[in-house]
Amino acid sequence: MVRLIDSKVEELIKRSLQSDSRIDLSEIHVRVEDGIAYLSGMVDSAAERRAAREDLQSTQQIERIVDELQLRNYVERTDPELRESVRQALIRDIDVDIRPIKVEANNGVVTLTGKVDSYSQKTAAENIAWWTPGVTEVIDRMELDGKIRPSFD
Numbered sequence: 001m002v003r004l005i006d007s008k009v010e011e012l013i014k015r016s017l018q019s020d021s022r023i024d025l026s027e028i029h030v031r032v033e034d035g036i037a038y039l040s041g042m043v044d045s046a047a048e049r050r051a052a053r054e055d056l057q058s059t060q061q062i063e064r065i066v067d068e069l070q071l072r073n074y075v076e077r078t079d080p081e082l083r084e085s086v087r088q089a090l091i092r093d094i095d096v097d098i099r100p101i102k103v104e105a106n107n108g109v110v111t112l113t114g115k116v117d118s119y120s121q122k123t124a125a126e127n128i129a130w131w132t133p134g135v136t137e138v139i140d141r142m143e144l145d146g147k148i149r150p151s152f153d
Contacts, residue, residue, distance in 0.1 A: 006032040009061040013037060016059065022051040028069065035063040042072045046137065047130040077134040079105040086110055086132045095124040101142065103129075108136035115145040 004012075010032040017025050028041040037056050043049045049069045056065050077085065082105040090098045100114040110129045116122050122142045129138045 004061050006034070009035075009037075009059065012061065013056060013059055016055045017052060020051055020055055023048055023055070028052060032062065035061070036066060037062045037064070038066045038068065040068040041070070043069050044072050045131060045133075046071060046135050047127070050130060050138075071136070073133060074136075075133040076108075077105075079107070082108070082110065082132070082134045085134065086129050089128045089132050090125055093124060093128055096121055096128065100145075101125055108134060109139065110135050110137070111139040111141060113141045115143050117145055119144060 010030055013030050013032065014025070017023050017028065017030070024044065028039065028043065031038040031040075037059070039052055039056065043052065049067070049071065052069065053065060053067060056062060083103050086103045086105065087098065090096050090101060090103070097117065100116055102113045104111045104113070110132070112125055112129060116125065122140070122144065125142065126138055126140045129135055
């Protein structure tokens, strides 16, 4: 594979971030040196930080990402407060059945476990956790329950 020069890779990354509606590029700085992408600046949520990292990971011209993004609206919460906040957010969402989902929190890292009925429910639960204030990382260990549901066509 032919390697692009860092300035070209940097421009590709900026275009990718700019086209992602989950990201406000106005306060994110991107720098590429020797194939390493550096992200710095401010983001409004852990979900926005994750989106930026996902966009960079899809860029084949970089070897590594150094994430120095800071959360602007970070709310420090105790583990029980954060766990309960995520649980309440999951309860309020019509797309998620909270009953099989166990929520754990440890220093801003939320872990979701349990067997859910569908991939869409799994994705919805993970996204809700990412957008909960105080969450810095989400570990998704939920599994699909594998039961075949009857169709109501």
